[in-house]
Amino acid sequence: AQSVTQLDSQVPVFEEAPVELRCNYSSSVSVYLFWYVQYPNQGLQLLLKYLSGSTLVKGINGFEAEFNKSQTSFHLRKPSVHISDTAEYFCAVTALNPGGFKTIFGAGTRLFVKA
């Protein structure tokens, strides 16, 4: 079984400032890693994913994340945020379980971008 921890429940930041949303996971088997974003009254949308290969992955809207196997982390970063980035962000881990592949999510991080 795997687990996901998002270390910050809320992150306030000023517009045009950089931001990092932290995610740590644990798993006894290989994993696939994802970040999803949820805007108000919408479903979760994929921001980016790590499947294999380069540990730095780039996603939509200028976001990127780096897979660090030794730290079991997959932190999300953006060098300069916009008001429109205000949303809730979820880290997710997919791993092979006895019942097949299962994706579990963290508790989410609310990003507030202030003018």
Add this chain to the structure above:
Amino acid sequence: EAGVTQFPSHSVIEKGQTVTLRCDPISGHDNLYWYRRVMGKEIKFLLHFVKESKQDESGMPNNRFLAERTGGTYSTLKVQPAELEDSGVYFCASSRGSGANVLTFGAGSRLTVL
């Protein structure tokens, strides 16, 4: 293509009543998942269908919850009888395959049990 559709978007019922949530996945997606989020906590896995078969139902809280996917198309999640702690947002997601496949989510069904 049409996305994942969930109905109703919001349901308010009294304790002891029954509610049925419906999910229409993307056409051709064999994998269908139900998740629940309670009071700002993690989005918790409930179960996974592959076509009409339950692949993994390890997350179902108890026998008051019944999920079906007859014909391998849409799915329903029935809560009977509902309890206060069942309140939350129920998300449905679908994918063509499993493993590295990205999940496409519906907007969720918010259930409030009074």
